[in-house]
Amino acid sequence: MMEGFRPADPGMNGQLIERLRTAITGEYNAIHCYEVLMNQARTDHERRRISEIRGDEMHHFQVFSSLYQQMTGETYQPQQTEACPNTYMEGLRHAIEDEQNTVDFYMETGDMATNEQIKSIFYRIAKDEQNHAVWFLYFYALSRR
Ligand SMILES: [Fe+2]
Numbered sequence: 001m002m003e004g005f006r007p008a009d010p011g012m013n014g015q016l017i018e019r020l021r022t023a024i025t026g027e028y029n030a031i032h033c034y035e036v037l038m039n040q041a042r043t044d045h046e047r048r049r050i051s052e053i054r055g056d057e058m059h060h061f062q063v064f065s066s067l068y069q070q071m072t073g074e075t076y077q078p079q080q081t082e083a084c085p086n087t088y089m090e091g092l093r094h095a096i097e098d099e100q101n102t103v104d105f106y107m108e109t110g111d112m113a114t115n116e117q118i119k120s121i122f123y124r125i126a127k128d129e130q131n132h133a134v135w136f137l138y139f140y141a142l143s144r145r
């Protein structure tokens with residue numbers, strides 16, 4: 001366990017660890033469902049962009065997993081908890097909402113955290129998710145023309 005990552009308040013620590021599990025599971029599901037979405041994409045441009053977004057989620061997954069490891073001394077093994085949407089349009093709608101909800105969740109978690117390093121990890125990743133939401137919204141708008 002890394003000393004620097006142990007907040008003074010143990011109750012806060014527990015909440016943060018619980019939120020980290022949720023974050024790891026969310027990233028894990030996104031990595032899986034964005035592979036499906038990537039294969040449903042209508043153009044190479046959209047496919048490439050979704051592949052890059054999926055790469056970001058893999059990076060987020062690693063950052064959160066390693067933070068979890070540092071805080072608990074344990075590895076968290078998530079399970080696939082959701083079924084991926086069937087069509088490209090449904091997948092985009094789902095992704096837009098999921099990314100937006102994730103921005104809120106990570107911003108709240110950043111606000112809760114007392115450790116500056118942990119705060120900045122959550123704020124930085126929230127920015128990525130906001131950017132993902134905009135891309136998905138753009139693809140959704142293009143698909144509806
Ligand atoms: Fe992510």
Ligand SMILES: [Fe+2]
Nearest residue numbers: 099128129132
């Ligand atoms: Fe994302």
